[in-house]
Amino acid sequence: MEENNVITLQDIVKTRENIKIGPLNIHIPQGCVTAIVGTNGSGKTTLLSMCMGFVHPEQGSITIFQEKVQPEYDAALKARIGFVGEHPNPDDSDLTADQLASFTAQWYPKWDWQFYQHYMAKYEIPPKQKLSKLSKGMRRKLDLIIAMSPQPELLLLDEPSSGLDPLSWRMMIEDMHRYLQDGQRSIVIATHIIEEVKRLADYILFMNKGQVLQMVEKDAMFDAWKEFLVDGDAADYDRIPGLAKAIQERYGVRLIAKDAAQLEAFLQENDIPTLQTKGLELDDILAYLIELNNEGRATNR
Numbered sequence: 001m002e003e004n005n006v007i008t009l010q011d012i013v014k015t016r017e018n019i020k021i022g023p024l025n026i027h028i029p030q031g032c033v034t035a036i037v038g039t040n041g042s043g044k045t046t047l048l049s050m051c052m053g054f055v056h057p058e059q060g061s062i063t064i065f066q067e068k069v070q071p072e073y074d075a076a077l078k079a080r081i082g083f084v085g086e087h088p089n090p091d092d093s094d095l096t097a098d099q100l101a102s103f104t105a106q107w108y109p110k111w112d113w114q115f116y117q118h119y120m121a122k123y124e125i126p127p128k129q130k131l132s133k134l135s136k137g138m139r140r141k142l143d144l145i146i147a148m149s150p151q152p153e154l155l156l157l158d159e160p161s162s163g164l165d166p167l168s169w170r171m172m173i174e175d176m177h178r179y180l181q182d183g184q185r186s187i188v189i190a191t192h193i194i195e196e197v198k199r200l201a202d203y204i205l206f207m208n209k210g211q212v213l214q215m216v217e218k219d220a221m222f223d224a225w226k227e228f229l230v231d232g233d234a235a236d237y238d239r240i241p242g243l244a245k246a247i248q249e250r251y252g253v254r255l256i257a258k259d260a261a262q263l264e265a266f267l268q269e270n271d272i273p274t275l276q277t278k279g280l281e282l283d284d285i286l287a288y289l290i291e292l293n294n295e296g297r298a299t300n301r
């Protein structure tokens with residue numbers, strides 16, 4: 001339903017030099033974490049930049065909190081959104097962390113200094129050091145703290161953990177969960193890190209070459225995509241229900257299911273014993289989705 005979506009993209013098209021992104025029709029639910037997962041150049045950053053109004057689509061509309069994103073700067077809308085871009089803004093490098101925070105705070109009526117100071121201490125970021133002197137990981141952490149300090153209702157994060165050490169990364173995941181405890185807050189996160197998707201995401205938006213492959217609920221997706229090892233020839237299984245791909249191996253056939261329940265029911269009905277069953281990893285699922293898409297075979301989820 002429209003009112004339960006924090007972001008809606010309708011027929012969005014953006015033409016880049018080497019790729020047409022869209023038409024994108026996407027509904028991002030409120031109160032959830034949506035991970036955007038896709039190959040390099042699939043349009044993740046462009047999508048987030050269009051939501052922020054930094055990049056203007058040629059066609060279509062974007063609605064955030066039921067308000068249309070306009071080409072003109074909208075301070076009231078921006079005050080409700082925290083953003084971490086793919087790269088830090090180089091114009092800030094002469095500022096200290098505290099100066100950047102003071103500057104940013106002007107735009108956000110709900111800026112919380114206690115929150116800022118608490119997290120600066122927790123992540124051990126020197127507040128008086130020039131940003132150019134911060135390590136890549138420290139700068140990333142600072143950008144996250146600055147994005148969260150205004151207590152925004154929506155966080156748009158473009159690969160926020162790039163450069164973070166494993167310990168800081170764990171803390172970041174915990175802090176994101178804390179941020180979400182409010183219940184109405186939403187996060188949209190572009191990421192290449194499988195573990196991040198597993199630990200954080202409720203929904204996954206798969207993208208490839210400027211197109212949406214699928215938007216899916218994470219748990220349902222991991223339930224649906226499974227691998228079954230059976231005896232016989234791959235050709236015998238080519239058209240069975242729920243199948244994404246049958247792969248011939250020396251020791252049998254690996255059936256990659258995009259709808260495991262359907263495929264399993266078929267195997268049972270036909271008395272085909274399963275030698276082994278296992279779940280699929282996110283990167284495998286993305287690869288099979290791309291393959292199905294290239295073959296023009298629609299997925300049923």
Ligand SMILES: Nc1ncnc2c1ncn2[C@@H]1O[C@H](COP(=O)(O)OP(=O)(O)OP(=O)(O)O)[C@@H](O)[C@H]1O
Nearest residue numbers: 016017018019038039040041042043044045046047
């Ligand atoms: N400023 C720009 N001008 C022209 N083309 C651009 C610009 N930024 C991105 N593109 C192109 O738009 C397409 C999508 O790029 P985008 O950065 O949105 O992808 P991405 O999914 O975020 O990639 P990555 O995973 O590598 O960060 C690519 O083909 C890219 O070359």
